[in-house]
Amino acid sequence: MNQEIHIAGLVVHASPDAVPTLRSAISLIPGAQVHAAAADGRMVVTLETDSTKRTLDQMDALRALPGVLSVALVYQHAEQAAAMDEEV
Known part of the structure; x- marks a missing residue:
C-alpha cells in the first residue's frame, strides 16, 4: 500500500486571551504547526x-x-509520499 501525505491549511479562531495557551496545545498535536497568530x-x-x-x-x-x-x-x-521526493 502506498503511503500518502495530506497537508491542510486552517484558520483557527479563538478567544484572544486563550491564544498563548492554544499555541502550546496545538504544538503538541502531531503534525500541527501554528504559523501566525493575530x-x-x-x-x-x-x-x-x-x-x-x-x-x-x-x-x-x-x-x-x-x-x-x-x-x-x-x-x-494529498498525494503519494513517493511524489514528495520527485524533483519538480
Missing part, C-alpha cells in the same frame, strides 16, 4: 497527516480545545 484570536495552522481521516480527527481535536471558537479548512492537498 491579537484578535485568529491563527494560521497547518496539519500534515497520513490520511483524510487523521486530518479530520485532528481538526476535531482542535475544535475541542478550550477557547477555540471555530476551525475552518482553507486548503487541503
Whole structure:
C-alpha cells in the first residue's frame, strides 16, 4: 500500500486571551504547526497527516480545545509520499 501525505491549511479562531495557551496545545498535536497568530484570536495552522481521516480527527481535536471558537479548512492537498521526493 502506498503511503500518502495530506497537508491542510486552517484558520483557527479563538478567544484572544486563550491564544498563548492554544499555541502550546496545538504544538503538541502531531503534525500541527501554528504559523501566525493575530491579537484578535485568529491563527494560521497547518496539519500534515497520513490520511483524510487523521486530518479530520485532528481538526476535531482542535475544535475541542478550550477557547477555540471555530476551525475552518482553507486548503487541503494529498498525494503519494513517493511524489514528495520527485524533483519538480
